[in-house]
Amino acid sequence: MNYNAEIxxxxxxxxxxxxxxxxxxxIPGEKLPSSRELAILxxxxxxxxxxxxREMEMAGYCFTRRGIGTFVSEEKEMFEKIKEExxxxxxxxxxxxxKDLGYQKGDIISQIADYKEEKAK
Amino acid sequence: MNYNAEIxxxxxxxxxxxxxxxxxxxIPGEKLPSSRELAILxxxxxxxxxxxxREMEMAGYCFTRRGIGTFVSEEKEMFEKIKEExxxxxxxxxxxxxKDLGYQKGDIISQIADYKEEKAK
Amino acid sequence: MNYNAEIxxxxxxxxxxxxxxxxxxxIPGEKLPSSRELAILxxxxxxxxxxxxREMEMAGYCFTRRGIGTFVSEEKEMFEKIKEExxxxxxxxxxxxxKDLGYQKGDIISQIADYKEEKAK
Amino acid sequence: MNYNAEIxxxxxxxxxxxxxxxxxxxIPGEKLPSSRELAILxxxxxxxxxxxxREMEMAGYCFTRRGIGTFVSEEKEMFEKIKEExxxxxxxxxxxxxKDLGYQKGDIISQIADYKEEKAK
DNA sequence: GTGGTCTAGACCACA
DNA sequence: GTGGTCTAGACCACT
Numbered sequence: 001m002n003y004n005a006e007i008x009x010x011x012x013x014x015x016x017x018x019x020x021x022x023x024x025x026x027i028p029g030e031k032l033p034s035s036r037e038l039a040i041l042x043x044x045x046x047x048x049x050x051x052x053x054r055e056m057e058m059a060g061y062c063f064t065r066r067g068i069g070t071f072v073s074e075e076k077e078m079f080e081k082i083k084e085e086x087x088x089x090x091x092x093x094x095x096x097x098x099k100d101l102g103y104q105k106g107d108i109i110s111q112i113a114d115y116k117e118e119k120a121k
Numbered sequence: 122m123n124y125n126a127e128i129x130x131x132x133x134x135x136x137x138x139x140x141x142x143x144x145x146x147x148i149p150g151e152k153l154p155s156s157r158e159l160a161i162l163x164x165x166x167x168x169x170x171x172x173x174x175r176e177m178e179m180a181g182y183c184f185t186r187r188g189i190g191t192f193v194s195e196e197k198e199m200f201e202k203i204k205e206e207x208x209x210x211x212x213x214x215x216x217x218x219x220k221d222l223g224y225q226k227g228d229i230i231s232q233i234a235d236y237k238e239e240k241a242k
Numbered sequence: 243m244n245y246n247a248e249i250x251x252x253x254x255x256x257x258x259x260x261x262x263x264x265x266x267x268x269i270p271g272e273k274l275p276s277s278r279e280l281a282i283l284x285x286x287x288x289x290x291x292x293x294x295x296r297e298m299e300m301a302g303y304c305f306t307r308r309g310i311g312t313f314v315s316e317e318k319e320m321f322e323k324i325k326e327e328x329x330x331x332x333x334x335x336x337x338x339x340x341k342d343l344g345y346q347k348g349d350i351i352s353q354i355a356d357y358k359e360e361k362a363k
Numbered sequence: 364m365n366y367n368a369e370i371x372x373x374x375x376x377x378x379x380x381x382x383x384x385x386x387x388x389x390i391p392g393e394k395l396p397s398s399r400e401l402a403i404l405x406x407x408x409x410x411x412x413x414x415x416x417r418e419m420e421m422a423g424y425c426f427t428r429r430g431i432g433t434f435v436s437e438e439k440e441m442f443e444k445i446k447e448e449x450x451x452x453x454x455x456x457x458x459x460x461x462k463d464l465g466y467q468k469g470d471i472i473s474q475i476a477d478y479k480e481e482k483a484k
Numbered sequence: 485g486t487g488g489t490c491t492a493g494a495c496c497a498c499a
Numbered sequence: 500g501t502g503g504t505c506t507a508g509a510c511c512a513c514t
Contacts (some may be wrong), residue, residue, distance in 0.1 A: 011155055022222050047508045066487050067513035087222055094215035095236055100140050101208055115216055166499050261463050287514050336457035337478055343385050343450055351472055357458055406489045429502050430498035
């Protein structure tokens with residue numbers, strides 16, 4: 001994983017894990033890697049890994065059993081909620097940005113229709 | 122201007138200036154405020170203001186004449202280029218994000234059609 | 243038994259055993275379960291179970307006969323002493339806490355009079 | 364400040380600060396000590412101090428301005444809420460504990476009426 | 485081995 | 500100076 005220097009690593013990893021949840025690559029109730037493993041996986045420090053799980057737990061994404069491990073929340077509805085939240089945020093940022101640039105909804109839709117994996121910088 | 126605590130202020134200001142260029146509120150060749158003035162305008166630190174011009178100059182958006190000031194680049198095509206670049210970046214980030222979440226082009230277009238200034242957090 | 247994640251399990255178990263002594267559900271001289279059995283009973287680790295008896299023995303609540311088992315202390319007065327100690331500790335903690343919050347004895351008594359199994363988080 | 368080894372230091376400090384808020388020794392909107400000062404004040408590490416403010420901010424007790432400092436929340440109602448929460452927790456723990464020991468409401472009230480700064484272990 | 489806390493020390497962005 | 504993040508390394512409680 002390549003980290004964006006502008007955004008805290010722990011947030012980038014959380015984003016990545018949330019994405020995996022939404023995509024179904026991580027399922028409700030599943031055991032997550034131990035914080036030590038997570039640290040190795042993402043090439044980060046163990047403290048940072050611990051912080052990731054701590055924040056995710058506070059957000060309700062997972063829960064923890066001392067000495068056993070960290071587990072994905074079992075509430076399936078949460079996965080849908082995460083998906084919607086992430087989509088809304090993307091949509092809002094995009095639309096606000098495009099309107100600031102002077103594009104109207106029609107322009108935007110046709111640009112999307114034409115969109116073919118173009119590469120942005 | 123309200124700053125987002127998560128993103129470096131200098132980037133938010135650069136974004137704002139670029140937006141003004143694209144919208145025609147800043148025109149090619151125009152003299153930009155001194156970094157001291159910029160600092161006051163945006164309520165930021167002078168170091169931050171200096172950094173903004175440094176970065177914008179490196180990106181080719183403006184140039185500096187010692188003792189006179191900082192000026193917007195005179196190449197009009199650049200304005201179009203900036204607009205396209207910004208739009209492409211927005212589009213690419215958006216599409217990549219949405220596809221990561223599992224949305225198809227059709228879903229995305231209909232969501233945009235429904236979009237009505239919803240507020241994301 | 244539901245364990246509170248904030249407090250060490252061995253302390254929670256000791257508390258529980260002391261409670262049983264005070265309530266008369268464990269009587270003076272009675273043989274206590276082996277640490278293996280204790281571990282199963284409370285769904286805890288054997289090391290934790292061993293620690294519990296070690297700590298209780300140090301406090302004088304029980305004694306161990308090698309090869310035979312661990313027994314509740316035979317001194318009946320101790321049971322009364324434990325009860326008083328626990329009550330005093332509870333009372334002291336409570337009163338100190340409430341006074342720190344600015345409550346006077348009168349307020350406190352009326353709050354207790356009103357108390358009806360409210361649930362704290 | 365003497366720390367209880369059983370409870371995380373950061374929680375003990377948060378508790379202490381909350382107490383000061385409730386007692387009016389810290390008022391709404393007031394600037395809190397910088398994390399470096401807090402570290403010295405409480406003889407803890409700067410990271411621990413930072414964590415304290417981070418958690419307090421997430422709980423809504425204070426807010427932060429980068430480069431400026433951390434400030435107590437300006438919502439006065441929150442102070443009352445904290446006081447009630449802390450009192451309820453104390454009350455609940457106390458009553459549950461006393462009832463487990465076999466005391467009835469009447470006994471408890473008379474013990475409180477007799478209470479005179481006795482010292483518990 | 486697993487989560488949780490803590491310290492020490494460093495670097496960054498912002499004022 | 501102020502908040503924020505990160506690493507490295509250590510120790511604890513629990514399985």
